[in-house]
Amino acid sequence: MPRVITAPSKSSCSSLPALKVRAPSVRRTDLPFWTIGQLTSAFGIGYSVHRTTHADRRSHVPDAAYRLSFTTGGLLRAEATAIADLMLTMSDTDAVRRKAVSTNVVQQRTASSTERVTREVLQRLTELPKSGVEMLAQGPVEDGRHLMWLAACVRYQFLRDFGREVLRERPVVTSGDFDTFWNVQSSWVDGLRDTKPTTRNKLRQNTFRMLREAGYIDADGRVHPAQPSPAVADVIQTVSPELFTSFPMDVVQIATLVRNGRVGFS
8 A cells, every 4th residue: 555644734835845847856656645635734725635544444435336337448438429429419318328329329339238338438427527528529539538537537436546546656557556456445345355356357457448548558557647638637626636646647746736726737
């Protein structure tokens, strides 16, 4: 598990040099792990985030919170873009689903696959605010990748925690890292402990597929920092500033994004 350090007090930050957007020269593995709660305390940001301990998780993380239905499909960005177009013209989610299935906008080969993928995409898209759906339908592909990782993290706590505790903390992510994380989490989530090995393998494969499609890791598992646009940062902030920590960004990027609300990268 990552080592958590105590953030500096608010008063002590007055003597710190101004933060710049560019990452510091130290390696990612040398950066301290700060939770958003510590960042908000250190930089005086007006957010209150519950800091969950292992004991909290053991008593407060029901199996339902750890949905494990992301076994296939990857990030589903292209499919989500097609359905997001429908959502902009149709206000009823059931109507969107029926239209998407009848016209096979997700371009699947069988009727059952069309139903399954459409349902999965809609479940993820409904986790985004309207601004996120509009951006996905009309914005750049790169923004769509970030937004679909955001949607997946909101929908699936397992991915949200994996991003925060593994992806953001390592220069290289391996299958062994996934298995270690799974084993630790399964100590307080029965649903993970009771999952069949075949399902676990599918989830591992699809998690890494999603990360590759998002551009966060390469074929060798090397982690590439995320650089969300100001518009994407706004959407993340709208959903929850805590979700910044599920992206592969260092503490300087996250602190600047949360503190300023909007920020560009150069």
